[in-house]
Amino acid sequence: MNQAPFAYEGLERIFHERGRLAVCTCLVANPEGMSFTALQEACALTDGNLNRHLHALAETSIVTLERVRGSGRPTTTVRITESGRERFLAYIDQLEAVVRAVQESERSAAANSALRLATS
């Protein structure tokens, strides 16, 4: 039996941060990769914040960063890796389970409360 039903160990800390959740959601939607600038605009993150998140995600092999030198300024293309995508989707599954658990207990709390009113 699960001793601590609300421990949520499946919620990987690397993904459970608002900025990194935004970045990963965005990259799953754009598997071909995104430029640093496009990612920054989509997620409303500052340069520093996005940089910090991308380094954390690259260190754990969730994303790859590719520096592209064209005719103009070099740009960085960010892609989610296959294993990063799988880990992120597992995190999202766990998040869905939490959402369902809350909605379920909210429904039974409301039903119990209606029952108490009806029988009082």
Add this chain to the structure above:
Amino acid sequence: MNQAPFAYEGLERIFHERGRLAVCTCLVANPEGMSFTALQEACALTDGNLNRHLHALAETSIVTLERVRGSGRPTTTVRITESGRERFLAYIDQLEAVVRAVQESERSAAANSALRLATS
């Protein structure tokens, strides 16, 4: 138009932390309140961690802490407030929207990839 579709400002930071998410989920399931000890066991948190989270939640009026002196040791009963419950459920709604967005983009990425395979 939404300039930053992935900014997720609705994900209130107070709830978007694994320990506090566990505590609030637990308290929504137990609207009559829970003892500190029961909450600690259900969420697998240390004394210090649970204390820290409860103080943060009490400061923002999400929970109330009631110290009860009986015949034995005093115990603390923790309850989620009505406004705390509403804010938490709004956070959960936003979380559900994120889960759906990821699942949706995952499905279209899979469909696009199948299409590329079929036409290549």
